[in-house]
Amino acid sequence: MTMQFNDETFRDDYTYRNSPEAIRRFPFPFDQDSYMYSVNLEPHAGGREGTPFNKRFDVDEHYVSEMRDRAITLADDPLRCQSLPHMELAGWDFLELVMDSKAEDYPDLFSLTKDGDRWHWVNRPLGIEQRFTFLDPTTLPCGPLEYITRQTQGDHALLDQREGNLWMDAGMVTSQADWSLDFDVGMNFFEWHAPVPKAHEMGIFQRALKFLLALPLSKPSRRLNWTLTVNPRLDTSPENYHKWGPEKRTVTPENVGAKQHLRVELQTLWRLPRSNAIAFPIRGYLASMEDLTTLPKWGRRLHRVLRDLPDELADYKGFTVNRPMIVDYLSKFDDGVPTSAGIYPDETGL
Amino acid sequence: MPCTEFSPSIFTRPVYADLVSRGAAPAIMLADGDGAEALIDLVARDASVMEQAHVMFIPLATNHGARLKALGAPSYHESPSFAACLERFQKALADARMGTSLYLAGTEGLIGQAMALAVAAGLAPGAIQAEHRGSIARRMQCVHCKGVTEAVTTDPFVCSHCGLTLFVRDHFSRRLGAFQGVCVDAETPGIVPPTQEIQP
Numbered sequence: 001m002t003m004q005f006n007d008e009t010f011r012d013d014y015t016y017r018n019s020p021e022a023i024r025r026f027p028f029p030f031d032q033d034s035y036m037y038s039v040n041l042e043p044h045a046g047g048r049e050g051t052p053f054n055k056r057f058d059v060d061e062h063y064v065s066e067m068r069d070r071a072i073t074l075a076d077d078p079l080r081c082q083s084l085p086h087m088e089l090a091g092w093d094f095l096e097l098v099m100d101s102k103a104e105d106y107p108d109l110f111s112l113t114k115d116g117d118r119w120h121w122v123n124r125p126l127g128i129e130q131r132f133t134f135l136d137p138t139t140l141p142c143g144p145l146e147y148i149t150r151q152t153q154g155d156h157a158l159l160d161q162r163e164g165n166l167w168m169d170a171g172m173v174t175s176q177a178d179w180s181l182d183f184d185v186g187m188n189f190f191e192w193h194a195p196v197p198k199a200h201e202m203g204i205f206q207r208a209l210k211f212l213l214a215l216p217l218s219k220p221s222r223r224l225n226w227t228l229t230v231n232p233r234l235d236t237s238p239e240n241y242h243k244w245g246p247e248k249r250t251v252t253p254e255n256v257g258a259k260q261h262l263r264v265e266l267q268t269l270w271r272l273p274r275s276n277a278i279a280f281p282i283r284g285y286l287a288s289m290e291d292l293t294t295l296p297k298w299g300r301r302l303h304r305v306l307r308d309l310p311d312e313l314a315d316y317k318g319f320t321v322n323r324p325m326i327v328d329y330l331s332k333f334d335d336g337v338p339t340s341a342g343i344y345p346d347e348t349g350l
Numbered sequence: 351m352p353c354t355e356f357s358p359s360i361f362t363r364p365v366y367a368d369l370v371s372r373g374a375a376p377a378i379m380l381a382d383g384d385g386a387e388a389l390i391d392l393v394a395r396d397a398s399v400m401e402q403a404h405v406m407f408i409p410l411a412t413n414h415g416a417r418l419k420a421l422g423a424p425s426y427h428e429s430p431s432f433a434a435c436l437e438r439f440q441k442a443l444a445d446a447r448m449g450t451s452l453y454l455a456g457t458e459g460l461i462g463q464a465m466a467l468a469v470a471a472g473l474a475p476g477a478i479q480a481e482h483r484g485s486i487a488r489r490m491q492c493v494h495c496k497g498v499t500e501a502v503t504t505d506p507f508v509c510s511h512c513g514l515t516l517f518v519r520d521h522f523s524r525r526l527g528a529f530q531g532v533c534v535d536a537e538t539p540g541i542v543p544p545t546q547e548i549q550p
Contacts (some may be wrong), residue, residue, distance in 0.1 A: 079496070180493050186525035187362070194361035195521050238493045238532055242514060245536030321537070 002108055005064040005125055011072070016232035016286065022061055023291045027052045028343045029224040029264050033304040035313075037199045039208050044222035044268045048344070052266055053222070056101040057152060058283060059109065064125050066153050066175075066234065073174040073235050074150075079182040080237075081146045083158070083170035090158045090170060091145035092135055093272035094279045098148045123151055145170055154266075154283030157181075159189075159212075161276055166212060168192050175234035175284050177227045177263065178241070178318065197312050215278060217271045225265040225282075228319040228326070232261055232286045251322045256329045257290040260322065262302070289329060295345040299333030306330065353388065354482040356550045363520040364458070366482040371396035372451040377403040378442045379423070380464050382432070384484035385456025386414030392453065393421050404442055406435050408460070410484070432460055439464065443471040454480040459489035459500055462527030469524065486550050491528040492516060498528055504545045506534040515542050 008015045018026070047053025052060070074080055083091055099121055103112035113120040117134040128151065132139035140147045149156045149172035158170035165188040173181035184192045189209045190200075199205060215221065229236055230248045251259050263286055270279040293299035306314075307327045314320045340346055353368050369392045377399060381389050386407060393400055403423040408431060409415050419426045429435035446452075452468050454461045461480045468478055487501040490509075497511025505518035509531065516531030523530070535542050 180530070182496070183491065183493060183521070183523050183526065183530055187523065191362045191524075194363075195519075200361065238530075240494075242494060242533040242536040245533070246539065248537050 003059070003125075004061060006061050008062070008065045010065070010069045010232055010234040014231050014233070016062070016065070018287055018291050019061060020294075023287060023294060024345065025051055025060075026287045026292070027224060027264050027266050027285055028292070028298055028301075028345070029226040029262075030301050030305050031341065031343045033301050033339060034308055035305045036310075037202060037204050039204055039211065040223045041208070041211060041221045041269075042223070044220040052283070052285065055105040056220070056268075057098055057105070057281070058266070059102070059106055059125075059153065063153055067126060067151060069234050070150060070172075070174045073237075077239060080174045080239075081149070081172045082181060082185050083143055083145050084186060087145070087158055087160065087170035087275075087277070088137065088143065089135075090160070090272055090275035090277035090279070091143055091148075093275050093277065094156070094158060094270075095144040095148040096134070097270060097272065097279065098152050102152075126151060145172060152281070154281045156282070157280040158272075159278040159280055161213065161278065164213065165189055166209065166278060174237075176237055176282075177229075177265070178236055178238055180238045182239075195316075197316050198310075212269060212278060215269055215271045217273055220268055220270045222266060222268045225267060227263050227317045228322075229261045229263045229286065230259055230322070232288070234284065248318070248321065251325060253325055253329065256322070256325050257293070258288055260289050260326055260329075261286045262289070262292060289326070293330070293333045295347060296333070297339050297346050299330065300335070300337065301339050303327065303330035303334040354486060354550055356482075356486075359520045362522040364461070364480075364522055364524075366461070366480050368392075369453050369455065369479050369481045371399040374398040374401040376447060376450040377453060378439075378446065378450060379403050379405045379453045379455075380435070380439060380460065381406075381418070381454070382408035382456035382460045382484070383410035383412050384414070385454075385460070385481070386412065386418045388455035388481040388483050389453065390414070390417060390421065406439060406442075408432055408435060408456075410457075432463060440467060440471070443468055443473065446471075446473060450477065452478045454478070456483055457485050457487060457501075458482065459487065459527075462489050462522070462524075464527075466525055466527035486548060488518060488548060489528045490516065490518065490531040491523070491526055492531050494533060498526075499531070502531075503548055505548055506542060506545060507531070518548060 010016055052058040099112045102110040109124050111122045119132055119134050121130045155173045155175055157168050159166040160169045167188050171181045193205050230251055233244055263284055266283040268281050272279055314323055353366055356365055369388055379389055400421050400423045404425040405423040407418055407428050415428055454464050487503045490499045490502045492509040494514055495512035499510040506515050509516050514533050515535055517534040519530045521530045
């Protein structure tokens with residue numbers, strides 16, 4: 001196996017760490033020195049070698065530990081994975097997409113052998129070997145969506161398309177930026193986005209929905225979204241807000257660089273062939289302020305973005321209380337020099 | 351008292367309008383409290399709406415029952431609570447034929463629960479109408495323990511199941527028929543803002 005997987009935690013003692021390589025390939029979300037919402041969709045058709053954009057479903061050094069954290073969260077709260085009855089076919093569609101993609105993109109980690117509808121799946125990093133019959137739910141230990149998303153980094157929603165809208169009728173959500181699948185399951189595109197400030201008035205969701213309803217097969221799209229998280233915690237759910245909320249007040253000028261993390265979501269959107277549903281993986285990446293400021297361009301830019309962000313967005317993203325400390329910390333890494341265009345750091349070959 | 355007007359809010363916060371008659375088609379009518387007056391006003395606009403109506407009424411300490419019954423629905427029934435009415439309402443939904451209209455009137459708790467049941471039973475959303483009358487109390491789901499607290503009139507309030515102090519969001523799930531309550535002192539345990547009456 002070429003890839004080394006970290007043994008780390010995303011709760012309690014928080015041993016999560018990024019290697020220098022993981023920092024260099026971090027999907028830094030700001031392509032300029034300021035930020036505002038936009039329908040920033042682009043084709044998910046590969047990207048620079050080594051970046052998270054390169055493969056269809058990125059697998060990195062955190063894979064095994066992230067899947068262990070998901071299992072802990074699911075054991076505590078099975079409602080984090082739900083699928084309304086009409087969504088099982090979409091679950092199979094998604095299972096096939098992930099298995100095909102991973103087996104082709106990472107042949108040393110995953111393999112899939114098909115003999116008609118009798119499939120043989122091998123996941124070497126997680127030590128899983130499964131023979132099953134495609135589309136026969138009795139041959140898997142759980143539903144197809146749960147089965148494959150216990151083996152795929154990121155949260156995942158399956159969106160049913162009907163009545164000119166998209167309906168979030170299934171999902172696996174254990175590492176979310178403070179929204180509840182259990183509350184939102186069954187909602188349409190405008191409903192589950194209702195709490196987002198400003199974007200409705202800007203027409204963001206109308207335009208995004210129009211684009212997504214016409215999403216073609218085999219032409220996935222992607223966008224980046226971001227928030228800030230104290231500690232490298234995956235389960236920042238509203239369900240457990242009373243448990244992780246106090247951690248937000250443990251940031252000090254001394255520890256802000258290590259504790260405060262930028263959380264970036266690489267969101268991809270895939271039309272599914274049989275169900276005509278859309279799969280919506282939300283793949284999260286975490287890097288501390290200390291990690292990010294090892295790359296001077298990112299340190300400068302992050303300072304400018306967070307300093308100048310409208311208050312309403314800082315409120316929505318939940319870091320108003322720590323913002324002065326964060327901006328003060330980052331200011332030490334901003335010498336006022338102009339930054340180059342685009343998201344990539346200047347120093348690496350990426 | 352006319353249909354309640356709520357202040358502008360987010361997309362999921364339900365808004366209601368006056369009931370509109372679908373004529374003499376089969377109808378299920380469910381009302382609580384002052385919702386009875388919405389049905390009485392509906393009949394004043396079109397008496398034919400009662401011709402095939404099954405009316406269920408939960409008085410909630412009002413005395414609208416006699417006037418409602420006098421409207422002459424073929425089937426009229428009073429229940430002491432929504433829970434007591436549940437089996438009857440679900441039977442009516444199960445028996446509903448294509449073209450049956452559902453009229454809901456009264457509190458948000460009643461409307462939210464009844465609408466969630468009706469959609470789950472397969473009624474087309476276009477066949478369902480709701481008019482808000484009476485108390486603006488909300489039906490709240492605790493996002494932490496998942497328990498539902500009925501008739502919440504203050505923000506914040508104490509979850510009747512787990513005891514956490516929750517703030518009242520406008521985010522509403524039609525599937526659950528409830529608004530979302532979230533721990534108000536999660537980041538600063540014990541520091542709770544002053545209690546206020548919920549406003550329309």
